[in-house]
Amino acid sequence: MNLAQVEKSTWVYVAISFLLFVVPFIATGRSVQFLIIQIFVFGIFAMSYDLLLGYTGIISFGHVMFFGVGAYSTAVLFDRFDPTMLTFALAIIISGVIAGIVSLIVGVLTLRLKSHFYAMLTLALAGLFLVGAEKWRKLTGGSDGFTFGLPDILRDSFALYIVSALSLVLIFFGLRRMTKSPFGKVLVAIRENESRTESLGYQVLHYKVIVSVVSGIVASYSGVLYILSLRFVDTSVFATDLTIDVLLMTIIGGVGTLIGPIIGASLIEFAHHWLSDLSDVHWIFERWIILYGTIFILIVVFFPKGIVGTLVDRFYKWRARRT
Amino acid sequence: MSSFLEVSHVRANIEQYHILHDISFHVPKGEVTVLLGRNGAGKTTTLRSIMGLTPVIAGEITFKGEKIRNQKPHLIANRGIGYVPEDQGIFHDLTVGENMRVAMKKENEETKERMDWILDLFPDLKKFWNKPGGQLSGGQKQMLAISRAYVNDNELLLIDEPSKGLAPIVVEKVMDSIHQMKERTTILLVEQNFMMASGIGDRFYIIDDGQTVQQGQMNELKQDGVLLQKYLGIS
Numbered sequence: 001m002n003l004a005q006v007e008k009s010t011w012v013y014v015a016i017s018f019l020l021f022v023v024p025f026i027a028t029g030r031s032v033q034f035l036i037i038q039i040f041v042f043g044i045f046a047m048s049y050d051l052l053l054g055y056t057g058i059i060s061f062g063h064v065m066f067f068g069v070g071a072y073s074t075a076v077l078f079d080r081f082d083p084t085m086l087t088f089a090l091a092i093i094i095s096g097v098i099a100g101i102v103s104l105i106v107g108v109l110t111l112r113l114k115s116h117f118y119a120m121l122t123l124a125l126a127g128l129f130l131v132g133a134e135k136w137r138k139l140t141g142g143s144d145g146f147t148f149g150l151p152d153i154l155r156d157s158f159a160l161y162i163v164s165a166l167s168l169v170l171i172f173f174g175l176r177r178m179t180k181s182p183f184g185k186v187l188v189a190i191r192e193n194e195s196r197t198e199s200l201g202y203q204v205l206h207y208k209v210i211v212s213v214v215s216g217i218v219a220s221y222s223g224v225l226y227i228l229s230l231r232f233v234d235t236s237v238f239a240t241d242l243t244i245d246v247l248l249m250t251i252i253g254g255v256g257t258l259i260g261p262i263i264g265a266s267l268i269e270f271a272h273h274w275l276s277d278l279s280d281v282h283w284i285f286e287r288w289i290i291l292y293g294t295i296f297i298l299i300v301v302f303f304p305k306g307i308v309g310t311l312v313d314r315f316y317k318w319r320a321r322r323t
Numbered sequence: 324m325s326s327f328l329e330v331s332h333v334r335a336n337i338e339q340y341h342i343l344h345d346i347s348f349h350v351p352k353g354e355v356t357v358l359l360g361r362n363g364a365g366k367t368t369t370l371r372s373i374m375g376l377t378p379v380i381a382g383e384i385t386f387k388g389e390k391i392r393n394q395k396p397h398l399i400a401n402r403g404i405g406y407v408p409e410d411q412g413i414f415h416d417l418t419v420g421e422n423m424r425v426a427m428k429k430e431n432e433e434t435k436e437r438m439d440w441i442l443d444l445f446p447d448l449k450k451f452w453n454k455p456g457g458q459l460s461g462g463q464k465q466m467l468a469i470s471r472a473y474v475n476d477n478e479l480l481l482i483d484e485p486s487k488g489l490a491p492i493v494v495e496k497v498m499d500s501i502h503q504m505k506e507r508t509t510i511l512l513v514e515q516n517f518m519m520a521s522g523i524g525d526r527f528y529i530i531d532d533g534q535t536v537q538q539g540q541m542n543e544l545k546q547d548g549v550l551l552q553k554y555l556g557i558s
Contacts, residue, residue: 182424182425185417185421185424185425186425188414188416188417189414189417189425191416192414192415192416192417193412193414195376195396196408196412196414197425198376198395198396198397198400199374199375199376199396199397199399199400199406199408199412200397200400200425200426200471201397201400201401201428201475202397203395203397204397256416
């Protein structure tokens with residue numbers, strides 16, 4: 001690889017990635033580390049959503065089912081087997097396979113139709129997974145949930161931080177490589193004009209199904225990490241609220257940017273955490289969702305393409321004016 | 324010359340509307356065949372039907388002797404038919420270079436040679452290679468749209484109204500490029516601008532109310548004031 005040909009932005013991302021591994025030496029508190037781990041987890045989840053919505057133009061209302069599959073696969077395996085790193089690896093593989101198969105089936109069934117069919121079917125299936133998790137109490141513990149043990153190494157919040165940060169960085173660069181490849185450019189073409197892409201000779205359905213499967217597998221991996229940080233699972237991992245959250249993270253950060261959803265995840269997680277904490281200062285903060293809504297409205301008004309999308313647009317306009 | 328695109332008695336609907344009632348024509352290899360007609364006559368729908376983008380309910384379409392009616396657009400494209408739609412179909416978020424690369428079916432010496440030829444023909448594309456397609460002017464978009472279809476070794480190009488909405492000087496440029504492409508490929512052209520069409524076309528078909536009503540050599544049409552007045556409103 002010729003280093004001179006590497007984009008400047010890649011070096012910026014590499015530098016930020018290194019900084020992420022320095023953070024736990026500065027922010028040593030467990031609660032802060034836990035918050036950052038949550039940001040990493042939802043950053044990965046939101047990137048998987050961005051792959052669908054931002055790059056390919058596919059709307060999913062049930063993306064949480066893949067997240068939940070990852071969470072439950074991990075929790076059940078750790079509950080039933082010895083909590084070792086082998087079990088952890090097995091959880092990643094099993095959740096990835098289940099998520100891959102489900103997204104393949106949903107994709108093949110609906111992606112040949114208009115995009116709202118995919119949205120509706122994923123919504124229905126996510127509902128089905130939620131009901132299934134509530135009813136299959138022997139396996140899932142129902143809405144009461146259950147706790148489980150972790151391998152010794154993952155009990156340490158520092159180690160979990162490193163695993164999450166490493167996952168975020170590797171997945172970010174992996175997906176970035178994918179979206180910048182010719183395959184990724186075809187995805188953007190599909191998002192912009194599906195019939196035109198087809199008449200250029202591309203079998204659009206194949207591309208959409210592949211993206212749906214990759215996105216499902218990445219989302220399930222975020223579910224695996226999420227549940228490691230909680231050490232407890234209940235049916236809330238299948239709640240529609242999580243899909244709405246990840247949709248907001250992607251839109252606020254900027255669709256089709258990959259880094260945007262990570263920024264969106266950071267903002268929403270920080271807002272959630274700090275606004276809730278401020279309830280001791282004033283009662284209005286108990287109703288943090290009102291402030292959260294206000295922030296969302298302001299961001300949509302002032303950053304119509306999301307934070308990253310709008311800033312990039314402004315940068316290009318500024319550069320065009322200069323030249 | 325052998326006919327390698329044959330459209331016979333094609334009928335097509337868009338939703339509940341009957342757009343094409345009876346379209347028949349053939350495109351001989353190595354020629355430019357022009358479809359003429361007033362707005363709403365069914366010219367664009369005819370091209371879309373050939374590409375598999377508008378379903379055909381009756382009739383037959385054959386390309387190089389093989390039936391292609393209602394095949395998937397990507398299969399038709401992979402048979403060697405390039406399509407330049409009326410709206411150009413530029414991918415706005417992709418750069419000029421990315422638009423070209425997405426259109427390229429394979430990268431080899433031949434496509435490289437074609438790409439070089441195109442960039443010599445349209446130096447603007449080279450100049451704005453890293454600019455997003457959405458930021459190009461109307462004329463540049465049209466040049467990009469034609470180039471995208473031409474970069475592959477397509478045996479037939481379907482070009483829909485390349486002069487639409489362009490300034491006369493740009494029309495001249497586009498016309499010149501199609502003239503040069505004519506030497507290398509077969510073209511089926513839909514064009515409202517008769518001056519342009521008559522300058523490029525070898526053979527013409529007039530479509531009126533979803534039917535092919537007249538056909539002949541372009542030279543003959545230029546002399547036929549009655550026909551021009553009746554179907555194209557040119558006096």
